[in-house]
Amino acid sequence: MGTIPIKAFPLVTGTVTLAEDSIRIDGKKTGVNRGTPALLAAACMTSEALGEPLPFAYLVGDIGRGDGSRRLYAHVNEHIAKTDFAALAFHYVQPDVGWHDRILSTIKALPYQPLLIADAGYMYAAKMSGQSAAYDLFTPDIGELAFLADESAPHPFYTRGFILHEENHVPDLIARAYTHANAARYMLVKGVCDHLADAQGIMATIDNPSEEALEAIGGTGDTLTGIVAALVAFGMDIGKAAVIAARVNRWAGHYARPNPATQVMDIIRHIPRALEEILHEEEDHLGTESKRVTGEGHP
């Protein structure tokens, strides 16, 4: 669920496809530069590479006035009970606590519970509502993590300086976010190093390969959220999916040979190659582990 930066883009729902650097849904198409189209493009690439179903999306045009977002909130709230999605990813929308709470209440009343992922504006609304713990995964960057760690900030714009300061270590900010119940069950923190954490602390750190230019490129966090959302929807354990997604995103970035002027679609093109390599590595690793358990491969 997310927005398209075109005022006149209508509210559409349907399966999303990716072709010629554009996503297509319900007869409409839009370019991929950042935001929800980048998330969906990454999810499409992941789905196609794995031979899994393509993502289904709820989209609307909104250039920041919030009118499109409010129509989208209302539509999702009305229709979500008729679906059986394994995972729901909430993304770029105008943060609105009232609508957030209504949708979460509708989801909680469902006979099954989909996995809930939130990023961008929807994550801001989730935190502000005080119901972050209802989510399975948040994907903040470092600045957004500081916002989650600041119990009094309703938006990253108001994060207090002593928390935002760069000397604050990620583990401290994660601990503070959990202390004040402003964290999801899992947190995948995007940055120079990516960190996966839960309430007990950091579970994994992913820092290879390292491409400094990625910090400047709009949409690289959106692609990470798209990859992990797709993997989780296909049944992969959230913790494992988060680590694989972070590795895939970094390698896709690396293969694009990025500089600060690189555009995100140039990175998305490399997701299938990176995904294939990482999953093969995982299989090899599992094979080795299996041989150790059975005694094979050892003298």
Place this chain on the structure above:
Amino acid sequence: MSPFGLFKKRRDDGPATQGVDRGFLVFENTSEVIRAEQVLKTEGWQIRVMGPPPEIQSGCDLVIEFPPIEELNILRALREAGTEPLQVVPVSSPLLQPVDLFHVRDFGQHLMVRGANMKMTVDKATLTIVNISGGGCPDVPYLAQAMVGKHLAQAPSPGKIGHTLCGYALQLAFEEMGRRCLR
């Protein structure tokens, strides 16, 4: 100029007020706040853009803090500019302070400025905006689309075409980039 003008056109060289003698103006959306801020600052009023207290927060909010003693004059100025607030509220509890830290990163050929949660990167040789990242409000992709590829001096201002707190944060980064590159 009326004698009152000598008092009302004060330089904005410090906090608007100290203690409890403050009020704030509530607008329909952030773009209205940005427009009102421009009107009032252009006229020399001593105001600050701040975050609202928790009891009236609804999501992506900004308010304008002002000295209540100037309420009538300020409301008149806003009415004449066609940017009247929805509500005028006295306040005694602290308002939220927007982030005012900037982080600058030099990539060699490119310079990146981060203001709050928004990052802007320019090519130092051509002063072309090459990337905008960060943020989570719906006008971020819209602003990026409008600004990336444009010269820093010719790009549309996020303060004029943006609507949210992320747009406002990008305006701060845009201004800081201008201070560093357009001198």
